[in-house]
Amino acid sequence: MVAVITGGASGMGRSTAMLFAREGAKVVVGDVDDAEGARLADEAKAAGLAIVFQHTDVSQEDQVAALVARAEKDHGRLDTIFNNAGIEQPVTPSEDVTEALFERVIDINLKGTFFGCKHAIPALLRNGGGTIVNNSSVSAFANVGGNLSYAASKGGIMSMTRVIAIEYATRNIRCNAINPGVIDTGMNRRNLEKAADPDALEQKWRSITPLGRMGTGDEIGEAVLFLASKQSSFVTGIGLVIDGGRIAT
Numbered sequence: 673m674v675a676v677i678t679g680g681a682s683g684m685g686r687s688t689a690m691l692f693a694r695e696g697a698k699v700v701v702g703d704v705d706d707a708e709g710a711r712l713a714d715e716a717k718a719a720g721l722a723i724v725f726q727h728t729d730v731s732q733e734d735q736v737a738a739l740v741a742r743a744e745k746d747h748g749r750l751d752t753i754f755n756n757a758g759i760e761q762p763v764t765p766s767e768d769v770t771e772a773l774f775e776r777v778i779d780i781n782l783k784g785t786f787f788g789c790k791h792a793i794p795a796l797l798r799n800g801g802g803t804i805v806n807n808s809s810v811s812a813f814a815n816v817g818g819n820l821s822y823a824a825s826k827g828g829i830m831s832m833t834r835v836i837a838i839e840y841a842t843r844n845i846r847c848n849a850i851n852p853g854v855i856d857t858g859m860n861r862r863n864l865e866k867a868a869d870p871d872a873l874e875q876k877w878r879s880i881t882p883l884g885r886m887g888t889g890d891e892i893g894e895a896v897l898f899l900a901s902k903q904s905s906f907v908t909g910i911g912l913v914i915d916g917g918r919i920a921t
């Protein structure tokens with residue numbers, strides 16, 4: 673399997689890249705964090721895993737196009753893309769969200785996913801088909817407030833996922849999303865650092881999650897692998913909720 677993973681230098685993208693590579697995939701990772709991207713590529717090389725890194729800002733269409741082109745150039749095809757890059761919105765009362773903040777979150781999370789889908793589709797068609805996995809969030813369905821632009825971006829990703837699933841179903845492209853709950857990554861470590869009372873916030877996350885803990889990047893990677901591979905051959909247009917039971921409550 674030849675895979676492109678955006679935002680793969682850290683967090684769940686990194687876990688997914690390592691898991692895919694351990695399963696034998698050739699992985700092309702794009703991220704804005706060059707230091708972490710290089711560290712990932714070095715670690716993979718030392719372990720004999722096929723992961724290369726290419727600087728990519730997903731809000732820039734030419735850079736996303738170049739990332740997909742790299743996979744085809746290096747490996748002759750593309751089988752799957754995990755549109756994972758995303759940023760949080762600092763907790764902000766909705767009436768105080770500036771246009772600049774809204775646009776930044778939408779540009780990276782929603783427009784970045786659009787560019788990933790747009791440029792992967794022709795490559796997947798040239799390959800005779802393949803899969804797209806988009807990283808949405810439980811925020812598309814369930815929220816705690818103060819994250820207007822983030823939730824809007826993740827709801828948009830769910831809609832985009834369904835459109836692509838329907839449009840390309842007969843051309844052998846399946847498109848699904850994942851909806852992670854609270855996962856232990858850099859994003860949530862930053863959220864904790866910014867919180868007035870980090871202990872209370874961590875306790876709140878546990879209390880809204882029936883399994884009573886944060887999920888791990890590896891647990892997300894396993895779900896992405898399922899949706900990217902033929903194990904999920906009759907699955908398209910869904911959002912797979914991976915949230916320790918949160919939205920069941």
Ligand SMILES: NC(=O)c1ccc[n+]([C@@H]2O[C@H](COP(=O)([O-])OP(=O)(O)OC[C@H]3O[C@@H](n4cnc5c(N)ncnc54)[C@H](O)[C@@H]3O)[C@@H](O)[C@H]2O)c1
Binds near residue numbers: 703704758851854855
């Ligand atoms: N952590 C959670 O609880 C949680 C829950 C639901 C969904 N998500 C989603 O998971 C995805 C991954 O986040 P994470 O939790 O692993 O956080 P993370 O911060 O560890 O990873 C995000 C990665 O995206 C990269 N990135 C940021 N802006 C970028 C850009 N413009 N172009 C390319 N790469 C960029 C970062 O450098 C980083 O490596 C995001 O889309 C996030 O919204 C996270």
